[in-house]
Amino acid sequence: MPITYPQNTDEAIKNIRDILFGENVSYKFEGHSFNKNGTVNSVVVGGNLSILYSLLGSKSQLNTDGKILFLEDLDEYLYHIDRMMQALKRSGMLENLSGLMIGGMNGMNDNTIPFGKTAEEIIRDVVSEYTYPVAFNIPAGHVNDNLPLLFGEKVNFSVETNQVLIRS
Numbered sequence: 001m002p003i004t005y006p007q008n009t010d011e012a013i014k015n016i017r018d019i020l021f022g023e024n025v026s027y028k029f030e031g032h033s034f035n036k037n038g039t040v041n042s043v044v045v046g047g048n049l050s051i052l053y054s055l056l057g058s059k060s061q062l063n064t065d066g067k068i069l070f071l072e073d074l075d076e077y078l079y080h081i082d083r084m085m086q087a088l089k090r091s092g093m094l095e096n097l098s099g100l101m102i103g104g105m106n107g108m109n110d111n112t113i114p115f116g117k118t119a120e121e122i123i124r125d126v127v128s129e130y131t132y133p134v135a136f137n138i139p140a141g142h143v144n145d146n147l148p149l150l151f152g153e154k155v156n157f158s159v160e161t162n163q164v165l166i167r168s
Contacts, residue, residue, distance in 0.1 A: 007144035007145070008144065008145060008146055009145050011147075012145050012146055012147050012148075015027075015147055015148055016148045019148045019150050019168075024167070024168045025148075025167075025168050026165070026166070026167045026168070027147055027164075027165070027166045027167075028163055028164070028165055029135070029137065029138065029139065029163065029164040030137075030162070030163060030164075031159075031160065031161055031162045031163050031164060032120075032135065032136040032137050032164075034120055034121075034124045034134070034136045035133075035134060035135050035136060035159050035161075035164065036131075036132070036133055036134040036159060037133060037159050037160055037161060038099070038131075038132060038133030038158075038159055039133065039156070039157065039158040039159070040068065040098040040099045040132070040133060040156075040157050041154060041155070041156050041157075042066060042067055042068045042098040042099060042154060042155070042157070043066075043067045043068065043152060043153060043154050043155075044067070044068045044070055044101070044149055044150065044151055044152070044153065044154075044155055044157075045062055045063075045064060045067045045068070045069060045070070045151055045152065046062070046064075046068075046069045046070035046071055046101070046151065047070065047071075047072070047151070048071075048072060048073055048074075048141075049071045049072065049073040049076075049081070049084050049085075049088075050073055050076060050080075050084065052071070052084075052088065052093075053084040053087055053088065056087055056088070056091050056093075057091070061091070061093075062093065064093045064094070064096065064097055065096040065097075066096060066097075066098050067097060067098060068097065068098055068099035068100070068101060068155065068157050069093070069094070069097050069099070069100050069101070070101040070102075070103060070138070070140065070149055070151075071100070071101070071102055071103065071123070072102070072103030072104045072105065072140065072141025072142060072143075073104075073105055073106075073119070073141070073142075074104070074105075074106050074107050074141070074142035075106075075107040075108075075109065076108060076109065076119075077108070077109045077110070077111065077115075078108055078109070078110050078111075078115035078117065078118070078119060078122065079111070079115050081105070081108070081119045081122050081123070082115070082117075082122045082126075085122060085123055085126040086126065088126075089126055089127075094126070094127055094130065095130070097130070097132050098132055099132050099133045099134070099135075099157045099159075100127060100130075100132060100133070100134040100135070101134075101135050101138045101140075101149075101157070101166075102120065102123055102134070102135065102136045102137070102138060103137075103138045103139070103140040103141035103143070104139070104140065104141035104142050104143035104146075105118075105119035105120060105123075106141075106142050106143060107142075120136050120137075123136075124136075133157060133158075133159040134159065135157075135159045135164040138164070138166075149166075150168065153168060154168075155167060155168050156168075
């Protein structure tokens with residue numbers, strides 16, 4: 001997200017430069033208690049959950065079969081996150097993934113009567129039946145230290161108990 005460039009670290013800006021100039025990047029993050037372990041080599045697709053949801057059933061719907069899906073969002077109501085994730089699941093977009101990366105789910109809103117789950121808990125529950133690797137808290141999306149992902153390119157995505165590795 002270019003809007004976050006002024007808040008990005010020098011490392012994040014270097015990674016943007018490296019990706020733009022075709023150099024390989026490697027990211028290492030702490031594990032998250034909701035992560036599902038596994039290692040895959042596949043193409044990364046995705047983006048903003050609200051946008052992907054709005055494309056369901058259109059000619060522009062994203063093909064996620066065999067790919068690593070990256071999702072992030074900002075300033076959504078929790079019940080919207082649930083609705084959008086259920087719709088992606090019912091459309092088949094979550095069924096044949098090779099992996100799932102969850103980026104920033106920032107500034108989420110709740111109603112007077114609380115939904116009862118965080119965005120991460122909603123996503124965890126929606127994909128609980130699948131066996132592909134899942135990593136939460138990937139620092140990409142609408143976050144200050146936004147690390148770039150190159151969509152449409154193959155990466156090695158490794159989720160372990162204590163760490164997540166993404167290598168191009």
